[in-house]
Amino acid sequence: MSATHPSGGAPAENSAVALDADPARHGLVLRGVSLQHGDGPDLVRALDEVDLSVAPGELAAVVGPSGAGKSSLLAVAGGLSRPTSGAVLVAGHDMTVGSQRARAALRREHIGFVFQSGNLLPALTARDQVRLPLQFAPRRRRAGRDPLELLAEVGMAHKADRRPHQLSGGERQRVGIARALVTAPRVLLVDEPTAALDRARSHEVVRLLATEAKQRAVAVVMVTHDHDVLEHCDTVYEMVDGRLSRLG
Ligand SMILES: Nc1ncnc2c1ncn2[C@@H]1O[C@H](COP(=O)(O)OP(=O)(O)OP(=O)(O)O)[C@@H](O)[C@H]1O
Numbered sequence: 001m002s003a004t005h006p007s008g009g010a011p012a013e014n015s016a017v018a019l020d021a022d023p024a025r026h027g028l029v030l031r032g033v034s035l036q037h038g039d040g041p042d043l044v045r046a047l048d049e050v051d052l053s054v055a056p057g058e059l060a061a062v063v064g065p066s067g068a069g070k071s072s073l074l075a076v077a078g079g080l081s082r083p084t085s086g087a088v089l090v091a092g093h094d095m096t097v098g099s100q101r102a103r104a105a106l107r108r109e110h111i112g113f114v115f116q117s118g119n120l121l122p123a124l125t126a127r128d129q130v131r132l133p134l135q136f137a138p139r140r141r142r143a144g145r146d147p148l149e150l151l152a153e154v155g156m157a158h159k160a161d162r163r164p165h166q167l168s169g170g171e172r173q174r175v176g177i178a179r180a181l182v183t184a185p186r187v188l189l190v191d192e193p194t195a196a197l198d199r200a201r202s203h204e205v206v207r208l209l210a211t212e213a214k215q216r217a218v219a220v221v222m223v224t225h226d227h228d229v230l231e232h233c234d235t236v237y238e239m240v241d242g243r244l245s246r247l248g
Contacts, residue, residue: 026089027219028054028077028187033086035072035242046072047083048242054235056186056217059210061230063223063247064239070223073239074189077221078111079103091186108136112180112218114190114209118172120164126151126175127160133183150178154208170201174208181212188213190222194229206232 035047046069054060062070075081076088079095082103088095090110095103112133120129130147151157154174164172173193180188190209194202206222206229213220222233230236236247 026053027056027058027091028052028221029087029089030077031087031089033076033083033088035069035076035081036084045242047076050086050242050244052237052244054187054219054221056219057214058234059213059220059222059232060235060237061222061224061233062237062239062244063225063227063230068239069242070239071191072242073244074191074221074223077187078113078189079107108133108183110186112183112185112188114173114176114180114188114193116192116195117169118164118176120172120175120179122164125161125163126156126167129175130178130182133179144183145181147178147182150182151175153212154178168201169196170205173197173201173205177205177208177212181216181218184216185218188218188220190220192223192225194224194226199228202226202229203232
């Protein structure tokens with residue numbers, strides 16, 4: 001099923017007409033994306049003709065049962081998996097074409113990932129965690145953002161010299177968000193950010209994602225099982241058996 005934005009409800013225009021006129025204005029666009037694993041009787045359609053358009057500034061949530069295809073969606077949107085068919089446009093660039101190297105470069109330049117529990121490196125301070133992506137995206141060193149400023153923005157400047165084991169789950173997640181944003185990506189892909197957090201911290205983290213999306217004009221896709229936090233999202237989609245539909 002096609003998933004498009006409501007007229008007037010989304011933070012930016014997102015119509016098919018505008019998309020075709022200037023795809024670069026759009027954060028993330030998936031058109032007719034399918035992903036199959038195996039073949040014959042073992043064939044699994046992890047994604048089945050998925051259409052999705054997430055505008056700069058929009059926080060889109062994806063919910064759905066286990067095995068529905070949510071991780072596959074993030075993998076394809078982030079250029080980690082190549083779809084069997086369809087197009088994935090990030091800031092107007094098609095992530096499905098070109099060499100693995102070229103796709104990896106696009107990923108480093110335009111996409112940030114936030115994982116469950118922050119996924120931080122144990123030996124590095126918060127400041128160095130946030131600096132790290134700039135080492136791997138040389139062109140972003142100038143265009144990217146100041147790590148300390150970013151830590152301040154997520155409320156972590158006063159703990160910049162701490163290592164992950166000296167931080168709470170919510171604090172680790174904030175550092176993970178700062179790290180994902182330091183390259184000034186156009187798209188942020190977020191996998192279960194509240195899985196390890198209590199209710200209050202979950203709300204704080206998703207509110208932070210919503211604020212960052214708007215302030216920085218980033219298109220954010222967040223996979224979550226946590227229906228409590230959907231109130232902070234601009235759009236909500238459900239994935240069932242590889243098919244995506246709009247819930248709200
Ligand atoms: N490499 C693979 N080979 C074969 N099947 C796979 C592979 N990766 C995923 N699948 C299948 O694709 C489907 C979608 O998996 P996916 O991990 O995207 O689901 P999910 O919604 O993220 O699940 P969960 O909520 O449990 O993380 C499942 O049926 C899964 O078994």
